[in-house]
């Protein structure tokens with residue numbers, strides 16, 4: 001079993017063993033991501049960062065990951081504005097980009113774009129977010145953070161809070177957690193609950209899921225509180241957005257009944273969902289989560305390009 | 311009994327009979343067959359609300375000089391899973407087929423997700439894989455959206 005040459009389009013494509021392999025590789029990459037060890041294992045390789053939708057964090061963390069391993073990157077930032085496409089189909093664009101580099105990291109506004117790219121490209125494609133669809137590398141970062149906090153992924157209790165309807169990261173996270181037998185509680189503003197098919201999949205994959213009205217009750221015996229922001233850009237109706245904006249906020253008071261070991265995660269950027277008073281507490285795992293984006297993406301690039309990491 | 315009722319429809323020399331269509335679906339079956347593509351010498355007979363022992367009521371479609379393609383069969387399976395297909399040659403039933411769910415359904419349905427990459431002008435066909443057999447649930451291979459109400463998402 002090797003991930004060499006593989007596309008990473010959806011968390012669905014990865015078995016539990018493969019996820020474990022990626023997370024183990026990511027752990028080994030931490031000193032390289034911190035700059036205390038160095039490696040030239042991607043020297044001579046070019047990673048194409050094709051971002052057809054803005055995303056600073058994901059793009060920069062992939063860029064850092066490639067460079068930390070001695071690789072180079074070609075960046076197309078907000079390619080919808082650039083002269084690159086000129087109405088050209090994604091199909092054609094990807095065929096061309098596959099000649100420019102050794103792997104393609106794609107962010108695109110349409111769901112399924114990365115799957116199409118993977119079908120067309122003979123170079124590995126890493127999905128860095130396709131519209132409201134999948135964002136598997138973020139999910140792997142989330143899993144790495146939880147794994148680091150608890151030493152395991154098995155049998156944890158996780159609360160998902162926020163815009164669970166539009167939040168693509170929580171959809172793939174819920175599915176991945178289900179593979180590890182997690183018990184998931186969901187808390188969301190009216191109309192923003194987890195799509196029923198995602199909940200069904202959790203159950204099919206061996207997880208447990210339950211909707212909870214009260215955050216205080218949901219966090220009581222939880223290990224992780226995963227907070228997401230409202231996906232403003234995915235609301236079709238601004239009035240609908242205004243109605244739920246600011247309707248949830250996690251602060252010290254909200255976590256009073258929680259266990260000491262509970263950690264708070266957030267894919268960032270946050271827009272007021274987490275009070276800054278939590279930042280300096282041991283509960284705040286979101287900055288560590290942001291850092292782990294680099295070693296996880298180093299692991300992915302190493303595995304799909306070389307089949308291994310240093 | 312059956313023969314008396316069947317007399318309402320002229321026998322055909324060569325063609326295809328699609329029997330045991332769930333009542334009310336005959337017009338959708340015609341849509342699948344794409345009758346515009348058919349030769350002008352082909353008679354198409356449609357019987358709606360025919361008494362049936364198995365189904366209570368059923369519809370029947372008979373098309374002269376036409377044999378169904380694999381794609382027709384896939385589409386029939388989605389909207390008329392009970393259908394039986396008889397191939398008529400020289401007025402006689404020469405062959406029978408039942409429809410069966412294929413592993414992948416290509417080019418028949420439109421993805422219900424308007425911003426799916428298969429709906430925005432890329433040079434690709436829609437493609438769905440079977441997510442569940444009971445009830446039949448398909449999943450778009452691109453955006454992973456699931457579909458169960460096939461009638462509303464038939465192409466064309």
Ligand SMILES: Nc1ncnc2c1ncn2[C@@H]1O[C@H](COP(=O)(O)OP(=O)(O)OP(=O)(O)O)[C@@H](O)[C@H]1O
Pocket residue numbers: 316320321322323327329370372394396398401402403
């Ligand atoms: N020459 C023909 N022209 C038009 N329809 C025909 C012709 N021959 C048979 N059919 C129709 O084709 C279908 C299958 O014919 P068949 O004689 O096998 O009937 P059956 O035994 O009732 O089969 P089934 O089990 O499929 O109902 C029936 O709907 C019958 O009316």
Ligand SMILES: [Mg+2]
Pocket residue numbers: none
């Ligand atoms: Mg009969």
Ligand SMILES: [Zn+2]
Pocket residue numbers: 112421422423426427428450451452453454455
């Ligand atoms: Zn789709």
